[in-house]
Amino acid sequence: xxxxxxxxxxxxxxxxxxxxxxxxxDHEARRRTVADEPGFDxxxxxxxxxxxxxxxxxxxxxxxxxxxPVEIGIVCQELGRVLAPxxxxxxxxxxxxxxxxxxxxxxKADLLGRLxxxxxxxxxxxxxxxxxxxxxxxxxRASVSGDTWTLDGVADPVVxxxxxxxxxxxxxxxxxxxxxxxxxxxxxVERTTYAAADLTHAASxxxxxxxxxxxxxxxxxxxxxxxxxxxxxxxxxxxxSLGVMQSxxxxxxxxxxxxxxxxxTLNTFQALNFRAADMYVSLELAHSMVxxxxxxxxxGDRDAVADAADRVGLQITRAGRHIGxxxxxxxxxxxxxxxxxVGVGTAHLEVLDQWLGNGPHHLxxxxxxxxxxELVEALS
Amino acid sequence: MQxxxxxxxxxxRTRMREAFTSKVPQEIRDTVLEGRHLTRDQIVESQRLLNAxxxxxxxxxxxxxxQDWTDLxxxxxxxxxxxxxxxxxxxxxxxxxxPVIAQFGTEEQKARFLPDTANLDIWWSQGFSEPDAGSxxxxxxxxxxxxxxxxxxxxxKTWTTLGQHGDWIFTLVRTDPEVxxxxxxxxxxxxxxxxxxxxxxxxxxxxGHEVNEVWFTDVRVPGDxxxxxxxxxxxxxxxxxxxxRVGVAPVGATKRALSTLKANAGDLLDDPLLRARVAELExxxxxxxxxxxxxxxxxxxxxxxxxxxxxxxxxxELQQAVSELALDLAGPASLASRADDDSPQDGWARRSAPTxxxxxxxxxxxxxxxxxxxxxxxxxxxx
Numbered sequence: 001x002x003x004x005x006x007x008x009x010x011x012x013x014x015x016x017x018x019x020x021x022x023x024x025x026d027h028e029a030r031r032r033t034v035a036d037e038p039g040f041d042x043x044x045x046x047x048x049x050x051x052x053x054x055x056x057x058x059x060x061x062x063x064x065x066x067x068x069p070v071e072i073g074i075v076c077q078e079l080g081r082v083l084a085p086x087x088x089x090x091x092x093x094x095x096x097x098x099x100x101x102x103x104x105x106x107x108k109a110d111l112l113g114r115l116x117x118x119x120x121x122x123x124x125x126x127x128x129x130x131x132x133x134x135x136x137x138x139x140x141r142a143s144v145s146g147d148t149w150t151l152d153g154v155a156d157p158v159v160x161x162x163x164x165x166x167x168x169x170x171x172x173x174x175x176x177x178x179x180x181x182x183x184x185x186x187x188x189v190e191r192t193t194y195a196a197a198d199l200t201h202a203a204s205x206x207x208x209x210x211x212x213x214x215x216x217x218x219x220x221x222x223x224x225x226x227x228x229x230x231x232x233x234x235x236x237x238x239x240x241s242l243g244v245m246q247s248x249x250x251x252x253x254x255x256x257x258x259x260x261x262x263x264x265t266l267n268t269f270q271a272l273n274f275r276a277a278d279m280y281v282s283l284e285l286a287h288s289m290v291x292x293x294x295x296x297x298x299x300g301d302r303d304a305v306a307d308a309a310d311r312v313g314l315q316i317t318r319a320g321r322h323i324g325x326x327x328x329x330x331x332x333x334x335x336x337x338x339x340x341x342v343g344v345g346t347a348h349l350e351v352l353d354q355w356l357g358n359g360p361h362h363l364x365x366x367x368x369x370x371x372x373x374e375l376v377e378a379l380s
Numbered sequence: 381m382q383x384x385x386x387x388x389x390x391x392x393r394t395r396m397r398e399a400f401t402s403k404v405p406q407e408i409r410d411t412v413l414e415g416r417h418l419t420r421d422q423i424v425e426s427q428r429l430l431n432a433x434x435x436x437x438x439x440x441x442x443x444x445x446x447q448d449w450t451d452l453x454x455x456x457x458x459x460x461x462x463x464x465x466x467x468x469x470x471x472x473x474x475x476x477x478x479p480v481i482a483q484f485g486t487e488e489q490k491a492r493f494l495p496d497t498a499n500l501d502i503w504w505s506q507g508f509s510e511p512d513a514g515s516x517x518x519x520x521x522x523x524x525x526x527x528x529x530x531x532x533x534x535x536x537k538t539w540t541t542l543g544q545h546g547d548w549i550f551t552l553v554r555t556d557p558e559v560x561x562x563x564x565x566x567x568x569x570x571x572x573x574x575x576x577x578x579x580x581x582x583x584x585x586x587x588g589h590e591v592n593e594v595w596f597t598d599v600r601v602p603g604d605x606x607x608x609x610x611x612x613x614x615x616x617x618x619x620x621x622x623x624x625r626v627g628v629a630p631v632g633a634t635k636r637a638l639s640t641l642k643a644n645a646g647d648l649l650d651d652p653l654l655r656a657r658v659a660e661l662e663x664x665x666x667x668x669x670x671x672x673x674x675x676x677x678x679x680x681x682x683x684x685x686x687x688x689x690x691x692x693x694x695x696x697e698l699q700q701a702v703s704e705l706a707l708d709l710a711g712p713a714s715l716a717s718r719a720d721d722d723s724p725q726d727g728w729a730r731r732s733a734p735t736x737x738x739x740x741x742x743x744x745x746x747x748x749x750x751x752x753x754x755x756x757x758x759x760x761x762x763x
Contacts, residue, residue: 371642
């Protein structure tokens with residue numbers, strides 16, 4: 001049992017942190033980036049590709065690096081620290097994860113190779129308007145005629161859907177045969193992009209007889225794999241949230257030490273310091289759970305990963321509400337402004353949680369399982 | 381980063397599990413597992429059995445019975461002990477005065493006290509808090525005045541847990557009223573059968589007799605029973621209260637209490653609201669346990685990991701939260717807490733209200749949770 005990074009992991013973290021600092025050391029740079037299409041910095045995306053970060057999860061045969069979940073988690077934490085709007089979770093972890101899990105060797109070599117090289121952006125379309133976090137698709141329907149597949153329906157929100165060159169779409173198979181996963185070229189769909197509450201970009205995607213290529217074997221129900229990739233994405237999203245909260249706790253304590261009211265700095269007031277202490281408690285508990293869930297992925301057990309996703313999902317959403325709200329409150333008015341990173345971080349936490357799985361969702365799933373075990377074991 | 385225990389640590393854990401379930405009598409373990417009170421004899425018997433196996437004081441120096449384990453091994457020892465329902469070795473002996481005498485005591489004091497302390501042949505009590513010295517311990521007023529080779533002690537200690545069983549008491553006393561308040565404090569070991577020592581029970585809100593007042597009236601204490609140097613008491617007290625990294629949060633016991641609660645709940649667990657409360661607590665406890673593991677894995681060189689305060693703060697909150705849920709589960713049956721043993725109500729339900737009330741103490745003792753917040757905001761966050 002070991003909760004520390006090795007030297008290579010440490011070096012990866014420093015490298016990613018250094019690169020992101022060149023782009024987003026100043027929150028104003030993020031504001032400018034998200035104000036325009038595609039909602040992230042394509043030059044930075046290219047440099048992440050050069051560094052091997054975009055290919056981290058994928059095997060070397062497919063142009064990737066073949067790194068493990070801990071490395072991917074490190075990248076997500078660093079992205080979170082600076083509220084980077086780059087669609088790493090949506091494109092690499094989620095959509096890329098679906099391709100890596102389900103695609104044919106040719107599809108993987110093509111799509112993952114170009115994704116790793118920074119040549120294309122992918123986006124996963126798995127939610128229909130009003131939909132929740134289900135692995136069974138219902139808003140988009142697949143039809144087949146001969147060997148030709150087409151899709152109809154609407155997916156929304158599709159994070160990074162506007163910038164994507166290819167969409168990886170979950171769709172209901174004909175005759176209630178379950179959920180299939182398809183690759184659809186961006187020019188085969190109608191897209192409307194918009195900004196989410198944290199100003200990252202998402203899209204509403206309409207499929208109207210859109211030509212689609214099945215990922216892997218056509219016509220088979222893939223919902224178990226879809227669920228597992230969602231679970232992995234949930235855990236990596238928790239890593240990103242952890243990075244956000246670490247920055248918020250640091251910013252808040254710095255502010256309490258520097259901001260003066262009544263002629264003294266705010267850390268003169270114990271009522272405020274105690275609330276900052278409670279933020280730190282939430283942060284450390286969430287940190288432990290994030291590390292644990294990330295390490296659980298390496299075990300490779302699908303049920304264990306699903307359980308870890310719910311556990312870290314619940315913990316991170318509770319921590320996010322606590323830390324995100326207190327960070328604004330302890331900053332006072334400036335925490336409400338768009339030009340200051342702290343409040344935008346709170347918006348980012350909320351977008352991550354509502355996209356990937358919110359507190360009530362994870363709590364409901366855990367509640368259903370409380371009688372399946374006597375104790376929750378931390379160490380297997 | 382790796383989740384699995386090494387084969388050696390996994391084997392160690394199995395060895396602990398086997399020892400605890402085979403060496404300590406089932407009746408004692410059932411008493412703990414069901415949340416009933418242990419008798420003095422049961423506590424003594426259990427510790428002597430552990431001591432015979434080398435499992436009572438593993439964190440002491442090896443020459444006095446310690447095992448030279450890693451912090452992780454000590455964590456596993458502590459968790460497995462709680463899981464098996466084995467009473468934790470008496471804290472006053474094993475965690476408090478034993479390590480203090482081993483660190484600060486004379487060779488004579490070590491030889492005289494440590495073997496008997498490990499084996500619970502001496503039952504130690506703690507004489508720190510006073511009516512006007514709680515969280516502000518340094519303002520204590522019990523005095524010890526030099527008289528020849530002896531010290532003469534006058535004053536009052538309070539909150540002395542299980543003092544009614546005590547053979548000896550380790551006390552903080554003011555030996556120099558002229559200097560800065562921390563610098564005038566010394567530690568004295570006092571035989572509780574000495575004339576002038578009086579133990580008076582304090583009845584608590586749970587109806588139990590757990591703590592006491594201890595009064596000292598012209599109590600004569602031989603000079604060789606002062607630990608360390610005169611004026612070193614505050615340093616020793618900080619060592620005593622701060623040297624613990626393992627077992628800061630009662631993780632294993634709280635997990636066990638929640639598991640017992642689920643077993644007792646029966647059909648009530650069909651209620652989704654109850655299930656949600658259980659699920660939330662299980663998740664919080666997992667996060668706490670993982671944090672405890674991070675702390676033991678990262679500690680080195682005797683300095684506690686700064687997150688230790690997180691463990692105390694959150695650990696006691698969760699311990700209390702589980703007791704609240706148990707009380708809610710018991711409902712009307714909890715009113716029978718002081719009924720006779722032939723009550724038709726279940727034992728766990730009858731114990732739920734006293735346990736809830738008793739555990740309010742957890743966020744007060746050992747550095748109240750407000751003190752822990754102060755430590756976090758000052759030493760970790762630099763506020």
